[in-house]
Amino acid sequence: MNFFEKITGSDMTKQMKEFDERAKVLPTDYQTAWKEIMSNLWIHGDFTGRKLMPILESALELLEVTSADGQSVEEVLGDDIKGFCAALVGSDGAKTYRDKWREQLNKNVARKLGGLQ
Structure with a gap:
């Protein structure tokens, strides 16, 4: 990956298009599961989502x-796709990017208000 690809994310766009093409070949129930996996995994990514690409693959x-x-699909993923996705990223208690940002914001506010860290 060169600097331009890293800055623009064009490498990820290309990879996501490849994922979409591969998913279109799957049976309908698998395509639905893929869409649900995609929507449930993105909340666990960093700002760019670059770290999720190997997991999505x-x-x-x-x-x-x-x-x-x-x-x-039920044999493979079970009934709980959200739980499956949480297991993929680490655990049921895996922090989302929102949790990480909230934690950082709380630390910054506490530091400004009371000198706490």
């Missing part, structure tokens, strides 16, 4: 392999 690969094996 792995999740899509899992869907591709299991659909080719003839398994149902």
Whole structure:
């Protein structure tokens, strides 16, 4: 990745388009699961989402392999896709970027108001 790609995110845009093309080949129930996985994983990313790309790649690969094996989405992911996504990023208590920003804001306000850290 060169400097221009890193700044503009064009490498990620290209990779997301590739993910979308791969997902279009999946059966309908798998496509729905992929969309839900995408929406549930992005909240765990950093500002750019660059750190999520390997996780998204792995999740899509899992869907591709299991659909080719003839398994149902429920067999693979279970009933709780949000829980599946939380497990992918670390744990049920995984912090979202909002949590991280809130924590930093609270530290900054406490420091300004009372000299606390």
